Amino acid sequence: MKITKETILEKDGYRLHILPSKKYKTMNIVAKFKAPLKRDGITERALLPHVLQKATNQHPSVRSFQAAFENLYGTALSSDGSKKGENHVISFRMEVVNESYLNDNEPILEEAFQLFHNVLFDPKTVENGFDPDIVEREKQTLEQKITSIKDDKMSYANLRLMDHMCKGEPYALHVHGYQEDMSSITPESLYTYYQQMIKQDMLDVYVIGDMDEKDVETLTDRYFHRSGSTNEDNDQVSVSKDVQDSSEIIEREEVNQGKLHLGYRTYTKFGDDDYYALQVFNGIFGGFPSSKLFMNVREKHSLAYYAASRFESHKGLLLVFSGVDPKDYDQAKSIILDQMEAMKNGDFTEEQVEETKEQVINQLKETMDNANGLIEVLYHQMLSGIDMPADQLIENIRGVTKEQVVQMAEKIKLDTIYFLTSHEGGEE
Amino acid sequence: MEELVYQQLNETVYQETLDNGLKVFLLSKPEMAKTFGIFTTNYGSIDQTFTPIGQDEKVTVPEGIAHFLEHKLFEKEDRDVFQDFTRLGASANAFTSFTKTAYLFTATSQVEKNVQTLLDFVQDPYFSEESVEKEKGIIAQEIRMYDDQPDWRSFFGTIQSLYHNHPVKVDIAGTVESIQEITKDDLYTCYETFYHPSNMVLFVAGNIEPESMMTLIRENQGQKEFPPAPEINRSYPDEPTHAARKEHSITMPVTTAKAMVGVKEDVSGLKGEELLRRELLSGMILDYYFSKSGAFYEELYKADLIDDSFQFETELDRHFGFTILGGDSRKPDEMAARVKEMLHELKDMRIADEDFTRMKRKKIGQFMRALNSLEFIANQFTHYHTLGVDLFEVLPVIESLTADDAEEYLKDWLNEEAIAVFQVKPQSNES
Known part of the structure; x- marks a missing residue:
């Protein structure tokens, strides 16, 4: 089988991974933010992707923001939070149709890069925080998500097993966050957390699809900057408990x-x-x-x-x-x-x-x-x-x-x- | 072997109808490591009443039998077919829907042997009383698992509210009680009637060479004897166009209530491009108003009547069709009432040309994204094929749609009597 060709480049505060592949009719762009799994700030971290995916300063209304993605041939944006050992990884994923399959060869990739950049680095702000209406509504959404885990019995049983088994270890923390933290989160405090995440997390950006490597590099150079960030690995080594009795x-x-x-x-x-x-x-x-x-x-x-x-x-x-x-x-x-x-x-x-x-x-x-x-x-x-x-x-x-x-x-x-x-x- | 070339998508499909009636489609993707093969019979949970092959009288078989048969085909007198695929480094699976039963594998090596294994196991049934009894415990647990899933219960509850008589209202797996009645002889009756090659489609997509793959399939089928292709007489009860129950609810230990609004779709005589156009228009219109960029979504979301779990779908198939909108809600009565009003308001609405173009672009993009998946291509191609639609001709059909078409569609889409509301309510002792 063919060895996957991966070009890794150290960029302005992040690592860029380019993966040319002819398997897909789309381009996938993924940004991964990694930080140690900690109780402090975990709910902010769970809430952030919800807020960032609602509006940017360029598209300040939720509907115009969504419409921009629809116009780019239904470009899909999603995010998820997961544990990699005792680290908390938030991934933002974007998938855009490869323009070579479109009738008019419209150059939509560059626009997609710009949108993706804006989601991560230029979210909608009001004074010194995020938009209060958006934060309020997304807190409700997250709370809803936290309580409804109980409705999916397989996930719930898994969550309870981890609660018991890894008690006291960071791994037992819930990546969806905690209801009790909600009342203390304000648009300003969330924005402060966001600024810290944007600066201090380890960031890796992956671009995969059928394209010219140089073009990808040019686009990321144009839109992705994290000046002042050293992009150091902040890995938290997992606890490995010696079990005596089950x-x-x-x-x-x-x-x-x-x-x-x-x-x-x-x-x-x-x-x-x-x-x-x-x-x-x-x-x-x-x-x-x-x-x-x-x-x-x-x-x-x-x-x-x-x-x-x-x-x-x-x-x-x-x-x-x-x-x-x-x-x-x-x-x-x-x-x-x-x-x-x-x-x-x-x-x-x-x-x-x-x-x-x-x-x-x-x-x-x-x-x-x-x-x-x-x-x-x-x-x-x-x-x-x-x-x-x-x-x-x-x-x-x-x-x-x-x-x-x-x-x-x-x-x-x-x-x-x-x-x-x-x-x-x-x-x- | 016929070659169908789709230039814009850069895809070629090879097709052939074999002497025994089996339709074969091949799609070569040499850049992929994987190959996906799916062998589908046009037989599902709704095909409960039919005239068995070689008989004159109609029979009605127990609920859940198509799904039961799917489980049992994997078991042979001396072995479990999963192990055969295991030995070939492949993974196998199967599923049963309202209208289809499909057997599938994915593999990255020994593809030809895997295709043979797929064909051979589906075409060589072995049912015994003992193994039928054994399966009842496994399927009972499958049914119990779904019983605990609020999303499944709300989806099925809505369909049960829409339909009076049609077997689409019967849970695909049947009930713990109905499966007890299933016998070995019932399985053979269903098998012989519905698993004739002329009622089946084989689709193989991935890392294959079409010429040699087709030769292999042709030879495999040529070695087997089948009776002449039967004409299948299926029968379905008369079904009124109005919903069976306008309002209904169940209680479950859920943290948040669910409300679903269902619309029964009239699909009589609908097939081919007409069916596709309706499916596409329905999807695009619902998307325009009820997806996150939509005016209705925004209103419902801001009023806290819905949350992220809000979903909508239209399913049109042979003999039945429905549209369902809904999800979790803290105010389920209010949500259902408002969504119903919105559906009525659609009648007099028109999507601006510019917005309609945006929805077309979105649909095109969704379609292109889906084409990255071999599974999607093979499944959807097979599904559409049985309805007289060519998957790879979807793009020009999307291109051809206009805002006028949408207006026309909306004018006589909704019939008040065809709407049902179904709710899942939390038990009173829970939150």
Whole structure:
């Protein structure tokens, strides 16, 4: 397979990543702001993307702001907040049609760059703060988002598992922010936080699509400046707790289906030598429909529609999740625990190891076909100080042995079993 | 093999109808690592009453059977087909909708073997009493999962409010009770009636060489025996044009109430370009008034009647159609009442030419963005094909639309009797 060509340039207070690719009919531009995950200011940080995506000084009304994007052939703007280990990353994403596919070859890319710049660096201000009406309304929106997490039981169960399991660690913080902070946030205080974020966060800008590299550089040079910012890495190293005893937590809500989530510690992070063994481990244990969890909890015992696992690459967590009838809690739990034991005992074949490697590789290649997927892979690598072409990543996965997978299983420790169940079901 | 070239989009589709009636479409994208294959039958949850192949009498099968059949096709006498794909480094999946059942894989290697596996497993059913019983527990948990999802409940509740008799009102997976009635023989009856190649479409998109891929598919199909293509007799109950219940609500443990306004669309005799034009116009008009740049959205948002969760969609398909607008609301009664009024106001409104051009540009851009996805191309191409629409001809149709068309459409779109309001209310002991 082709090695992804990535040009990285140090610019005026940010790093520019250019990724020429003929796979897409659009151009994707992504700006990633990274800061340590901290309780202080977390709600401001969650609120900011909402406010920034409402108006700029150039397009001060919400409707004219939206109309500007529509006029640029429905250019899409979105943002999301996520944890990379114990760092809080806010990504702003813009996708604009590649002008070469338009009838009249209208030069819309430059306008799109300008708009994107204005969203990040020239938001609508009133005196010394953001527009108070916008801030007030967006606070309500965020509050709404915070309370409605409870309506999505899978996300809610995951959130509660993290609350219990990572208590006292920055990782337990909620990237959506906290309701109790809302009343103290003013248009001015939010603007102060914004100015600090704009100056101090580590900023990486990715541009991907079918274009001339020089043209991209010219455009970013024209519109993106962060003078006075040194763009230093502000990485906060994740806490890696040594687990002595696992705990079990049962919570009750009005639900039809119980949500059984288990949290393990892997003590393995992106960039570690045995990270590839973790990928293969997860594939055999719960990452695919051929995995132990799916085959046993679902296919063999018909207890669930889904039973799977995934891992967090920067914090070193492995999470199992399944939806089961409240009365089947004990049985489902013991089947899941048995599957982990089976992994530790090497109860899987060489053939399974080989097949799983191919699946992991397939997944990686598919991810890299997607513009945002590719950016995530490269950003992960950069954060971990790794510069490895795709071919090398694939070779490393191919090199994993059964013994290494067993060693990985032995390294993994159960931390917390969490069950969200109905008022009647499960044990006390 | 016929070649369809779409110059502006720089795409070429290869198509062929095989001797057994199977329609095959191929799209080559050598710059992608991935290949996506999807094998679709024109059979979904609404096809509940039909005359089985080789019989004279109509039968009505249990609710949720198309979806049940989708699950069971993966299980063979000696193995689970997921493992076959696993061995080939691919990932497989399937879905059932109102009108379709589709089986799919994505792979970055051994593409030809994966295509064969896809064709072979779908065309070689094995159902046993034992495995049918086993599946009931799994699907019951799938249904329970949806029961806890307020968005799904509000979407389906709205459809149930719109329709009196039509099986579109039946949950795609059926109910925990209805699936208990399903037998092995029911599955074979449905399979034999609806899985004939002449009722199916195969679309393969991605890193493929069209000539050799078509040869492989042709040979694979040539080796199998099928009876002559049956004529499928499906039947649907008479359905009035007015909504079944104008107002309805359920309670659930939600933090915020939800209100949905549904409009039943009259789709009788609608297909091909006419259907596409209506779908596009409806989307663009709703977008103009109810997306974030819209006057109605702004009013509702500022009055705190809606939040970011507000959504709208129009779905037009064979035999049914609906438009649904709504989302979370702290004042659901007020929101529903105001949205209904707004829909009525549309009748006398006209979008200025300049604004209409903007909406066209937006639609074109959305379409181009979607074309980055092999999954979108293959799914949507198949869906449109069954309705007599060519996905890659959507662009010229968008170009051809005018503000006059929108005005014309709005004039007789809304029928007061076709509107239903559905709400999900928080339980009284919660917030």
